[in-house]
Amino acid sequence: MKLILSFLLFFSVCQAQEHRIAALNGQADILAQTQLQSNGIVDIVAAGDRIWLATGTGLSVTTDGGENFQTFTQADGLGRGEITALTVRQFDEISLIIVATAFDTVVAEGNLPVGGGIAYSLDFGESWVHSEQPGLTPIQNVTFDISIHDDKSVWITSWGGGTRRGTGWEYGLPLIFEKNPADEFIHDPLCNLNHRAFSSESANGVLWIGTAGAINKSLDDGETWMNITHQNQENPISGNFVVAIDVQNVGDDEYIWAATRLVTDTTEASCSRLLFPGSAGQFNGLSVSNDGGFSWHTALDDKRIHNFAFDGATVYAAADEGLFKSIDFGQTWAEFPPIVDATKDVQFLSERIFSIAISADRTLWVGSPDGLAVSKNEGISWDIIRGSVKTGQGGEPRTYAYPSPFSHTRHNQLGGSGYLRFQYNTKDNTQVTLRIYDFAMDLVKEVVSGKSRAAGEFYEVWNGYNEHGELAANGVYFYSVELDGDGVYWGKFIVME
Template sequence: MFKNIHLLSLIMLSILYSHIDLVYSQSLKTYQIKSGFGSPLPPSNAINDIVVNNDTIWFGTERGLCFTTDDGNSWFNLANSYGFDNKGVSAIAIKGNNIWVALGYITYLDNEPVQTGGGIHYSTDHGNTWHYIPQPVDHNVIDTIVYGNNKVIALPTTVPQFNITFDIAISSNYVWIASWAGMLRRKHIHPDSTTWERIILPTDNLNYISPFDSITFELSPVANNNHKVFSIYISNDSTIWVGTAGGINKSTDGGTSWQKFSHENQSQAISGNFVVALNEQTWRNNKIMWAATVNADNPNEIKGLSFSFDGGESWKTTLLGEWVHNIAFKDSIVYAATDNGLFRTSDFGNSWTSSGDIYDTESLQKFALRECYCVGIKGDTVWYGGPEGIAYTIDSPLKPFGTQWKIFRTYESVLNRNKTYAYPNPFAPDDESTRIHYAIENGSSATQSVTIRIFDFAMHPVRTIIQNAPRQTGKEYDEIWDGKNNNNTVVANGVYFYCVETGNSKQWGKILVLR
């Protein structure tokens, strides 16, 4: 999951720069979308980003980009086609006909996983034609950036490792990317432009910079948390907000001068300096900036939400203790995607309602984990994305928030194939659950009774998952096993068998438990 990053991983930056010495070209490739790429299911159950654009809802998954134009009745997957591969999508931005999509994946350095930038796709005709450029990097030399009368020394980012684009924003003339160790960059939005300009932000010990200052510091993500950039929001062409591992930076002159807001430099401050999401709410002619502010280095920081009614001069905090990944709005209502699910407030954080369990009463699908990474709003429909899949609920006076859910999960169909499987497999019960997938074949009756039992290697009964549960014929189902036995104790490592009994039919499968 791309958004779930910790500051400790940045300790490896100096190791990375001492191990790898590469230069990447910025060549452009173009792909034309053709018909015939529709799908009944999304490409992945791990969802990193949601962007609603009129009737089209775009999803960044861990296996590529997809969208729906009919609220999930059909899906259009761009993974492994049209220039896209099966890398995960780490960010999406849309403005008019311009769509920008960042990719990310995992590589390994000294046997440790490293989040890596996979390049950027963009379209200028609302997704009909796509172009691809590799992850923006620098030449392998320490160079200088002209800033007013200053020449600022800039440490080059020469590799895509740790240089992953977590957020994108589009202004009238520029595309801006927040690329963590790749720092803050912008490129002219014209397709012929290929140069990414590095943007200078204050260092950790400075609260403000302008071109009229005398600058003596280096632009470096290794030396400064405030140069590790994670989030960006553009209010207008003049006002730009940037979230880093050192606070919130605001420019009112299009990205030239910057003021930094941190947990330490204001009396009414943000809750934490690690700013993983930014979004602006418009309500009754008010502009309210909301930020997902996670604790960084200072032991007095706490994760939660911070928001400002006065352009960042003072902040209020709410939802303290929750790791917030994403923020969305519907008029006065604020939605926060967190590790503990989706939260809703209509009184600016004085009280919150939790989404609770995500369960689809029609398909009988259920999310085993509450984690919510992203949220998108289309009218009264609230879209929810996370490691378990995609879901939506209606939030209206007639249908209160979270009372009814529609879930979308991808799977390998076994209908009319007389088989079953479990996924993930192997699985670790301390961290996850596994699902037993099966189908009820068409028969003379509309429903059949289903029983699923788990056995150990010696064929001793371990757990009954469901017993004589009615299931409709001609449909496919998942049943969740959390790795516990009938005594609610997590089972030992080993091979377990399960049996799906439907009428006179029995289908067997195997599950490997690794704790």
């Protein structure tokens, strides 16, 4: 187990773990079941009048533009844990929805991710058919992407399980998967980077599989494969670690988009050699091809891309560094300004954008560690949607702070700082003063003073610095929310780096 831990930590800490942090930020125990149940949105699929969201606490769907959500979890027949992969495809009158889940477990080597299996629904989530995680063990075997091919086969990409082909859903049976490595070698995710699979796409009769070692293309339903690497082409992809693949069709032209990252070669003691090696000259970015993958143009150098979406000839890229848009097939890019909801006077407290989708009415749906943002005018204005426990209702206190414990370097990262929220409600027009105290009740920071608020639910934010511009030390802190004409309400939180 320890032999494969190093690479898994590289991926799961940099990507999957940040999704788990996002779920924590989302406060899983949302009271109103029609709200979002998690603010960590790792994938979005727009399918007809339904918008499907892969979140930290389950699969959510809205049919009314985000006014209400229904969320499916293990209790409804899905696997245990967060949603790590999501796909939807229409076959005649059947809408096939497939998800993968994952959770953490504690073993001798530490805290490790576990694949929670694959589940599908043919009735928009009313019932589910679940299969256990394919592979020798579910530990360190998380599925990161799913695609449905023209022949109705289901292709999943997982770290420990590699690339696998599934069948059986058309008969209402649990999916049965068989290994289908995208090369001629025996399945070996320890020593073969091309067997550590992360992304999958089926389009125009072609299968595309992205791994830690290559982009793989099949024209014959997975019987044979062409391996595309940074080393084997004159105009190559930026890096061999391929975390997302998508296809854009514009007229008769097809563009293959890949989120490609630098691979740092490591060999374990049991490996005589590492197959599909090479890190020289690689860099993080995106790679796009309009000749079937034989040559590539690279862009957004040093950006860590997560996802793509298309609106005709326009492409959007979701990245750790923000949201980007190109109207010339990736030759030039514009970066969106920080996402702000001017009506609610709130903004995303994160630069990271995990996912993006465009619905039939050209609405943009953007997922982040800090909620969902919706724009009906190409990003000119935004509606930010978050789930949160309502203060002062159902026995809840008038204020609470989240996330707690709070880490300045991990939570709500924006502009180089992390942010803690203080949620509260007001009954009438008032002025708000919020102060933070250490365990000895010495003043640490006056966050707001005499801020005007109408009646409603609000929050204030703190960046972790005290009145002297120093980061607050680890420990227990108290805070007061003073509402003019109402009273003073107290709460506490923990700072833990």
